[in-house]
Amino acid sequence: DQQVKQNSPSLSVQEGRISILNCDYTNSMFDYFLWYKKYPAEGPTFLISISSIKDKNEDGRFTVFLNKSAKHLSLHIVPSQPGDSAVYFCAASAWYNAGNMLTFGGGTRLMVKP
Amino acid sequence: EAGVTQSPTHLIKTRGQQATLRCSPISGHTSVYWYQQALGLGLQFLLWYDEGEERNRGNFPPRFSGRQFPNYSSELNVNALELEDSALYLCASSLAGNRNTEAFFGQGTRLTVV
Numbered sequence: 001d002q003q004v005k006q007n008s009p010s011l012s013v014q015e016g017r018i019s020i021l022n023c024d025y026t027n028s029m030f031d032y033f034l035w036y037k038k039y040p041a042e043g044p045t046f047l048i049s050i051s052s053i054k055d056k057n058e059d060g061r062f063t064v065f066l067n068k069s070a071k072h073l074s075l076h077i078v079p080s081q082p083g084d085s086a087v088y089f090c091a092a093s094a095w096y097n098a099g100n101m102l103t104f105g106g107g108t109r110l111m112v113k114p
Numbered sequence: 115e116a117g118v119t120q121s122p123t124h125l126i127k128t129r130g131q132q133a134t135l136r137c138s139p140i141s142g143h144t145s146v147y148w149y150q151q152a153l154g155l156g157l158q159f160l161l162w163y164d165e166g167e168e169r170n171r172g173n174f175p176p177r178f179s180g181r182q183f184p185n186y187s188s189e190l191n192v193n194a195l196e197l198e199d200s201a202l203y204l205c206a207s208s209l210a211g212n213r214n215t216e217a218f219f220g221q222g223t224r225l226t227v228v
Contacts, residue, residue: 004156036219043118043204043219044157089156100145100208100217101170104156 003027004092006105013112019077021108023090026071030092034102035064035075038087047088048075080112116141118207118220126226127195135190135223139207145169146188147208147217148180152201160203163188195227 005024013019023033031052036044050057050064050073057064063076077084087109091102119138127133139146148160159172163182171178177193186207192199202224206217 002156006156041221043206043221045219046216091157100147100206100215101159101162102157102217103159104149106154106156 002106003030004090004103004105006088006090006108008108009106010109010111013080013110015082015112015114016079019075019080019084019110019112021075021077021088021090021110023073023075023105024071025073025092027092027094027103028071029094029096030103031095032093033064033066033073034091034093035062036089036091036104037084038089038107044089077110080110082112082114085110085112118205118218120203120205120220120223122223123221124224124226126228129195129197129227131195133192133195133199133225133227135192135203135205135225137188137190137205137207137220139186139188139205140218143207143209143218144186145208146182146186147206148188148190149204149206150174150201151204151222152198157204161190192225197227200225200227 034049035047038044048062066073087107089107090105121136145164149157151157162169166182180190182188202222204222206219208217209215
């Protein structure tokens with residue numbers, strides 16, 4: 001039973017346009033959400049996070065939106081750059097999780113075309 | 115500052131054998147997490163060690179085990195290897211037991227079981 005789902009395995013966007021990556025979750029106990037980016041042959045690197053007390057968090061070109069009622073979050077990248085081409089993982093943490101245990105989605109491969 | 119390092123990078127084992135994977139966390143980090151990423155799937159939480167103790171484990175059989183040493187490095191052991199154990203194994207470290215602190219990942223060990 002997947003508690004975090006990324007329904008789009010891949011996304012192709014033109015350079016300069018907006019990339020929108022989506023993530024849905026089922027566990028209402030999740031209260032902290034993160035996005036990680038992964039290049040081939042490298043480990044995932046942290047990108048941006050959001051607490052459930054917020055509905056938006058912005059960091060430069062990256063903005064994460066959280067819709068708690070819909071159990072949905074999205075990552076917006078504006079403007080998209082070829083270097084953003086990577087696999088993006090959505091992850092969540094429940095309030096009862098001690099430490100930093102995360103539940104990950106299956107990932108979305110983003111391709112930004114020059 | 116050195117990041118999370120994992121060894122070996124690649125490991126090929128025969129079904130039924132044992133595999134040992136190693137992880138060195140970032141200096142000052144006492145928590146180590148192990149994740150499995152099977153082909154086409156997201157990261158699945160395996161084990162969490164903090165201050166030398168196993169704090170939690172994911173939904174994996176007992177033949178997946180590990181330990182954390184006094185210097186906070188960690189080992190993941192997989193006994194009686196099965197073909198479906200073939201995956202990328204990722205180690206992450208974070209500051210001691212603090213929720214929602216950033217976890218830093220290593221580049222992973224690709225285990226292939228033949």
